[in-house]
Amino acid sequence: MRKIFLMKLFMLTIFITGCWDQNLLVNKKFINGVSFDLTEDDKIQVAVRTLDIRNKGGGQFDIKDKIVQSTQPTVVGTRIDINNKIPGQLDISKAYIILIGEELAKKGIHPILEPFYRPKDSYIAARIVITKGNAFDILSKEPKNSPIAFDILQSFEDAEKSTIIPKETVFTTWAKIVDPGGDMIIPLVKTADSNKVSIGGMALFNGDKFSGTSLSTERSTLLLLLMNKLEKVSHMALMLDQDRSLSFQTTSLNRDFNLKIDKPSGKIICKINLKINIQITSYPQNFNKKINLDKLNKDLSVKLTKQAKAVTNTLLKANCDAFGIGGELASSNPELWKRINWEEEYKNVQFEPKVSVNIITTGHVF
Incomplete structure (x- = not known):
């Protein structure tokens, strides 16, 4: 089952990359999830969950799922450091899900999202998520059937259809950050047990900063109805x-x-x-x-x-x-x-x- 999910992701990345991308797929490290946290000494800790794709010949590929971490004073610094740790080209702007720890989110998410929004071929449909506690603790979980990013994306799609959370992506979130006339509400996830996560409601923002206040799933649904978003x-x-x-x-x-x-x-x-x-x-x-x-x-x-x-x-x-x-x-x-x-x-x-x-x-x- 895990292989099936990874192959689906591989096929999806082919369509996202598009014919205009001249880089060979086998020379890239695709990222299905990335986490951002604030350390005790106010540095940025980033972890990426990568798919290492190797051509075995005969139309077959070897796909490995791994996690790479970096801690630096800035987001840009972590990106450079991670690139140095992984052979091949890193395409962080095509991550499918972006997990941001609550303590870092309180400092502001504008500098975190910029590397995902600015590149002309970035995947701006990537989901934005705030985590209760450290984002790395969720990204590093090992579900039985698929990478954790897939588990979260699947639960998000179901919750969006049921009016529990709004669909927040890099594109929609960035648009609200630069608009002074409104604030964001972003899905919140938390640990359910050792290898599972659950939706914890919605994180309420003031500007690009998480206020520290959130709504439960029941209250989140009511807010969305009040916003005419059934x-x-x-x-x-x-x-x-x-x-x-x-x-x-x-x-x-x-x-x-x-x-x-x-x-x-x-x-x-x-x-x-x-x-x-x-x-x-x-x-x-x-x-x-x-x-x-x-x-x-x-x-x-x-x-x-x-x-x-x-x-x-x-x-x-x-x-x-x-x-x-x-x-x-x-x-x-x-x-x-x-x-x-x-x-x-x-x-x-x-x-x-x-x-x-x-x-x-x-x-x-x-």
Whole structure:
């Protein structure tokens, strides 16, 4: 199984490289994953997971998966050092996944991503990931069936389709870094057991720096819905009270986003009205008792509105403008935008989220 995954990666790199690349594939070291961490003495520790491809003749290749590390004062220094440690040409800009340790992310990810964005033939669709703890601890894991980069990519694709995390790549992340009108939310992963990792939610950014604050997977889903970013479906579970819990999936939504300035106080008010159509997938209850759908709609709406308020409060705490309110203000009220210090003013934004639930089907639940 491991060989199959490595061969798939090899074939993919052929298409990514393209016919304009005159370098022979057998002279390159392809990187399927790279990790960045901050050491105790404030140096940059980089590890790359490389595929060593050797032509055995007769159309056959020998493929080896290995890890190479370097610690230097700068990102550029680590790249040069790693190139010196590996025979052949290193193509770091074509890494499939970029893991950044949380402590380094707090210092800023702009200098980390530049080598991946600047080259004209770089793989700008590479996924960006923040790790709980050291990124190397995750990159160095040895799953049974495939390199860890494949495991993470597969879990990301599933989570993106289920509206758990946004699809953040080198391209989308760089665009947000250089845009002062909004902030990033980047997937967070953590260690699940000795050889597995799990999605831990979303890391909230202020500029290019990780704020140190994150959202759980449940709250991440709700934030994406509030941002009008429903993918194929979203799954959530709620405790309505001590005796009632249920799970549901959102099948469609309608969001109204309204930004206004209160003239007397000058306060920026952001109203978000979210209407979601859901399907109940689980609702343990007393089957002898008739279900009041109107009441259940209301109970769910109240509960989700309360959670939505908690999500927006967390954004304010992290100083993370995930909704891009700054960009909206710059466009709709340029004079105000020029006068204010958005870094300070954002903390005073008044969020007024409201979630309305409409149960369209209960399936076989009741």
